[in-house]
Amino acid sequence: MLILSTEFFQQDVLQLAPALLGKILVRKFDDGTIERFRITETEAYRGEEDKACHAAKGRTQRTEVMYHQGGKIYVYLIYGMYWMLNIVSGKENEPQAVLIRGVEKISGPGRVGKKLILDKSFYGETLPSSRIWIEDDNTTPEYITTPRIGIDYAEEWKDLEWRFVVSKR
DNA sequence: ACAAAGATCCGT
DNA sequence: CGGATCTTTGTA
Numbered sequence: 001m002l003i004l005s006t007e008f009f010q011q012d013v014l015q016l017a018p019a020l021l022g023k024i025l026v027r028k029f030d031d032g033t034i035e036r037f038r039i040t041e042t043e044a045y046r047g048e049e050d051k052a053c054h055a056a057k058g059r060t061q062r063t064e065v066m067y068h069q070g071g072k073i074y075v076y077l078i079y080g081m082y083w084m085l086n087i088v089s090g091k092e093n094e095p096q097a098v099l100i101r102g103v104e105k106i107s108g109p110g111r112v113g114k115k116l117i118l119d120k121s122f123y124g125e126t127l128p129s130s131r132i133w134i135e136d137d138n139t140t141p142e143y144i145t146t147p148r149i150g151i152d153y154a155e156e157w158k159d160l161e162w163r164f165v166v167s168k169r
Numbered sequence: 170a171c172a173a174a175g176a177t178c179c180g181t
Numbered sequence: 182c183g184g185a186t187c188t189t190t191g192t193a
Contacts, residue, residue, distance in 0.1 A: 043176070045176075052176070053176090054176080054189095057189095057190075057191095060189080060190075061189085062188085062189060062190085076176090076188080076189085077186095077187070077188060077189090078175060078176070078177060078187095078188090079174095079175065079177055079178080079185075079186070079187080079188095080175095080185070080186030080187035080188070081177080081178085081185070081186055081187080082177050082178075084176065084177085086176090099176060101176085108177070108178070109176070109177075110177045110178060111177090111178075114178095148176070149176070149177095150175090150176050150177070151176060153174095153175090154176095
């Protein structure tokens with residue numbers, strides 16, 4: 001069992017997104033309880049050219065952390081009620097992030113954020129931190145790729161197969 | 170200052 | 182298929 005270092009997340013998002021499948025997302029809650037969730041579904045968002053990526057709008061207060069070195073957390077509130085968990089990847093000034101879309105027994109990024117009790121205070125937090133980190137137990141599941149979900153507005157970028165899902169067996 | 174849309178989920 | 186619910190962003 002190994003806790004992934006900050007540097008691990010500095011590889012390109014198209015490498016990191018599938019590499020995170022099978023890894024274990026660990027959350028230590030305020031009451032001291034620790035829970036582990038194996039990652040089953042991720043998506044890659046890459047660069048200002050990617051119309052589906054929030055950084056397509058450039059460097060703003062919200063997207064700032066995506067321009068940092070990989071290893072930080074990017075959270076944002078969507079539809080007024082769901083906190084989406086992303087891991088910033090790549091090098092400085094390469095806006096990228098991996099969206100954690102699902103973990104074992106929990107499908108959907110909104111439900112993941114709810115289960116982990118995320119909020120704005122996680123924005124910019126560096127992995128590993130005292131209350132959230134990712135472990136590797138050398139599980140490398142098989143997976144399939146599909147287009148990303150919920151980005152129909154992204155024109156020619158909407159069909160890229162940048163969603164990675166562990167395949168059942 | 171205001172309006173519009175959003176990397177979603179749930180109930181009808 | 183529509184409502185919930187509020188932040189971010191663009192436009193004036």
